[in-house]
Structures are given as C-alpha cells and as structure tokens.
Amino acid sequence: MYLNYISIFNFRNYKEFYSTFKPDINIIQGENASGKTNLLDAIYFLLNSHSFISKKFLEKQKESLLKGNVIKDISYNITISLNKNKKSLINSKNRSLKDFKTLFPSIIFSIKDFTNFSEKKYTLSLLDKFSFVENPNIIINIINTLKQLKFKRYLFEKKDYNTIKIINKDINKNIQIIQENRKKSAQTINLYLNKQNILQKNIKIVYSPFLFDEKIEHLEIQTMHNIFTLYKDSINILLDENNIFSYSSVGEKKMVLFTLMSSLINHYNIYEKEPIIMIDDIESDISKKNLEKILDNISKLKNQIFITTLGNIKMINANILTLSEGT
Missing domain, CATH: 3.40.50.300 (P-loop containing nucleotide triphosphate hydrolases)
Structure with a gap:
C-alpha cells in the first residue's frame, strides 16, 4: 500500500x-x-x-x-x-x-509521541494499537467506553446513582475486553522485543489491569467522578530491568520508543497490512x-x-x- x-x-x-x-x-x-x-x-x-x-x-x-x-x-x-x-x-x-x-x-513516530511517551495513557494506547491489528473491532469498544464515561459524568451532576450502576456494567464489560486484548498485546510486544537488535539491551513491557469492584463504585459516587477509566491500568517499560523513565537517558528513551514502533510495524507486516x-x-x-x-x-x-x-x-x-x- x-x-x-x-x-x-x-x-x-x-x-x-x-x-x-x-x-x-x-x-x-x-x-x-x-x-x-x-x-x-x-x-x-x-x-x-x-x-x-x-x-x-x-x-x-x-x-x-x-x-x-x-x-x-x-x-x-x-x-x-x-x-x-x-x-x-x-x-x-x-x-x-x-x-x-x-x-x-499508518504508524507515526514524532516529537509529539516522544513528549507523550512517559504518560501512561500513551503507552496503554500503544497496546491498543497492537490489539487493533488482529482485532479492528477493539476501536468500537474504546469509543463506546469513552461515550459511556462522558455520559456518567453527566449522571454524576444529576445524582442519578441508579443509572450510574447500570452504565457501570456496560463500562466494565467493555473495559474487560480491552484489558484482555492489552494482556495479549503486551505478550506479543515482548516476543518482538526479545528479537530486536537496535538497542543491545533487554526491553520489557510489564502490564497489569486495574480491576473494578463495589469499593471502587462506592468511591466514585462519594467523590462524584470517574475512577475506573480506560487509562487506570498499570504499565511499565523496563530497560535491563530498570524503569526507563527513571534511569534512562533521552537518547535511550527515544531508541526504546523507536524499537516499540518497529515492533508494531513488524506486527502489521506479518498480517500483510x-x-x-x-x-x-x-x-x-x-x-x-x-x-x-x-x-x-x-x-x-x-x-x-x-x-x-x-x-x-x-x-x-x-x-x-x-x-x-x-x-
């Protein structure tokens, strides 16, 4: 193409x-x-x-x-x-x-990407891009979740707690699908990273989903804002077992990001996209x-x-x- x-x-x-x-x-x-x-x-x-x-x-x-x-x-x-x-x-x-x-x-590697690289939202979105290669419908789950979270903010203002509890079931269902895909994507990325030879160091993604329960639901109602969102999951990028955002130089971080992008390119190409x-x-x-x-x-x-x-x-x-x- x-x-x-x-x-x-x-x-x-x-x-x-x-x-x-x-x-x-x-x-x-x-x-x-x-x-x-x-x-x-x-x-x-x-x-x-x-x-x-x-x-x-x-x-x-x-x-x-x-x-x-x-x-x-x-x-x-x-x-x-x-x-x-x-x-x-x-x-x-x-x-x-x-x-x-x-x-x-398409895949973009820009200064904006590098600026956002340390933000959890960006790295989780990178997992979603890997998921999209095999499962394009994941974008529907993401869009629906964002719409539901927006609607929930409106319900908080109206103090409509019964509807909030109903909406939470749909949000939890969508996010669980997204999280399962993220788990699989993290495993896939690590397989690519084990084969990479751009940086002669070990790069690893560590992902852990954030789980929704009654305690979180009660806390949301008490604080009147969304706690369980698309970007509450935990994700770390390790370079030789050290968190790159704590121990790596700017040049190393940029090389790690490029290596992740290369993995995404290879993943697309394997699926002939x-x-x-x-x-x-x-x-x-x-x-x-x-x-x-x-x-x-x-x-x-x-x-x-x-x-x-x-x-x-x-x-x-x-x-x-x-x-x-x-x-």
Missing part, C-alpha cells in the same frame, strides 16, 4: 500544494518553519481522518481540503473536507474512523551511531516511508522533497 499523491488547499501553512510520492522512501527536507511537520500531518489526516498534532484543530479551521490517492488492492480516492461540517470520503462515500484506520493503516510509516524529527537527541542503526532498520522495510529532516538524513534511492519557508 502507498500514497500516490496529495493535494492540499488551505491546510495549516499551506495555501495550495501538490506532490506525488514514491512507494518506498520519501524524505521531506527543509529549514525550521518550512512546513515539514504540517505536510506529515496532512498525510496522516488523509489516512486517518484526524490530526496527530492537535485535537482542537477543526475548531480553528474555516475551510480546508485534502485529496489523495492510495494504491492498495484497488485505487482509493480520498477527500477530507474540513469546515463546520467535516466530510471524510473514500471513493465518494462517507466513511467512519474505523474504516479509515482499517483500510489505510503494510502500514504507511511517518517519522518526524528523528535526528534530535540521537547519536550518529544510533541514527545510522535506525536508518538501516528503516531501509530494510518494504513499507512506504515519509521522513522529515533538516537535511542531514541521506538514503540511497529516496525521493527527496525540499520545502522552503512560505511553501
């Missing part, structure tokens, strides 16, 4: 833009503020029907249009219209978030030796890859797209 071209109108710093891409490695280079990350976000938006940079982006957007063509088993024409009434079309038909993520799998890979700002806080290891790993992939750089990354036979300020 690969993105054949993208057409942009009035998206972030882009007024009008068009570019074709190679099915393998595409390097987007340019100075700071030239629009490298914004172009990557446009590509991500086209494939996922949402931004990887800002959830509130649509609130500030007057009118934007993204178009592109993905070549897979067949040709898919995608149109994302961003205004008061957002439209996400695939071959002229409105499609859901699940449709986009199932049809056009061939995700499009987007890598933003890989150079900072990485030694030259480790950067070479990462680029060597990337060069062996058969996926379409987009990499942003200030101009320091050179790869054989890559398509080079140079941006200038005010593109």
Whole structure:
C-alpha cells in the first residue's frame, strides 16, 4: 500500500500544494518553519481522518481540503473536507474512523509521541494499537467506553446513582475486553522485543489491569467522578530491568520508543497490512551511531516511508522533497 499523491488547499501553512510520492522512501527536507511537520500531518489526516498534532484543530479551521490517492488492492480516492461540517470520503462515500484506520493503516513516530511517551495513557494506547491489528473491532469498544464515561459524568451532576450502576456494567464489560486484548498485546510486544537488535539491551513491557469492584463504585459516587477509566491500568517499560523513565537517558528513551514502533510495524507486516510509516524529527537527541542503526532498520522495510529532516538524513534511492519557508 502507498500514497500516490496529495493535494492540499488551505491546510495549516499551506495555501495550495501538490506532490506525488514514491512507494518506498520519501524524505521531506527543509529549514525550521518550512512546513515539514504540517505536510506529515496532512498525510496522516488523509489516512486517518484526524490530526496527530492537535485535537482542537477543526475548531480553528474555516475551510480546508485534502485529496489523495492510495494504491492498495484497488485505487482509493480520498477527500477530507474540513469546515463546520467535516466530510471524510473514500471513493465518494462517507466513511467512519474505523474504516479509515482499517483500510489505510499508518504508524507515526514524532516529537509529539516522544513528549507523550512517559504518560501512561500513551503507552496503554500503544497496546491498543497492537490489539487493533488482529482485532479492528477493539476501536468500537474504546469509543463506546469513552461515550459511556462522558455520559456518567453527566449522571454524576444529576445524582442519578441508579443509572450510574447500570452504565457501570456496560463500562466494565467493555473495559474487560480491552484489558484482555492489552494482556495479549503486551505478550506479543515482548516476543518482538526479545528479537530486536537496535538497542543491545533487554526491553520489557510489564502490564497489569486495574480491576473494578463495589469499593471502587462506592468511591466514585462519594467523590462524584470517574475512577475506573480506560487509562487506570498499570504499565511499565523496563530497560535491563530498570524503569526507563527513571534511569534512562533521552537518547535511550527515544531508541526504546523507536524499537516499540518497529515492533508494531513488524506486527502489521506479518498480517500483510503494510502500514504507511511517518517519522518526524528523528535526528534530535540521537547519536550518529544510533541514527545510522535506525536508518538501516528503516531501509530494510518494504513499507512506504515519509521522513522529515533538516537535511542531514541521506538514503540511497529516496525521493527527496525540499520545502522552503512560505511553501
């Protein structure tokens, strides 16, 4: 699977833009503020029907249009219209978030990911991405749980405790399904990590689900807020048996995150889903030796890859797209 071209109108710093891409490695280079990350976000938006940079982006957007063509088993024409009434079309038909993520799998490695890496919500979401590869319906459980938790906040305000207890049964059922998938994903990730050779250290995921009981239910009613949520589970990432967020350098943390992303890419590829890979700002806080290891790993992939750089990354036979300020 690969993105054949993208057409942009009035998206972030882009007024009008068009570019074709190679099915393998595409390097987007340019100075700071030239629009490298914004172009990557446009590509991500086209494939996922949402931004990887800002959830509130649509609130500030007057009118934007993204178009592109993905070549897979067949040709898919995608149109994302961003205004008061957002439209996400695939071959002229409105499609859901699940449709986009199932049809056009993609993996992003960005400075935003690294900034969020130490947050439990991010690492648990990474487990959910592994679950999604084998079980795309897991996204329905997650969306339903988020809706139910939002509704519960409203019920707290109304002090409707009987309905809260009824809703809790559905929430518990959905979260138990998510937790079972997370357990399996943690085991799968550790199998990949045992085979990794980017970092010559032992990396391990330790996951433990948070269990709901009557005590938690009573405590929620007393405090009038949700305690049992999607992100209460415990998860730790160990590097040579030490928690990476307590003992590892910035460079090591970035290498661990890239290794986890590589495991996710391999998991997709084993299931022949061939995700499009987007890598933003890989150079900072990485030694030259480790950067070479990462680029060597990337060069062996058969996926379409987009990499942003200030101009320091050179790869054989890559398509080079140079941006200038005010593109």
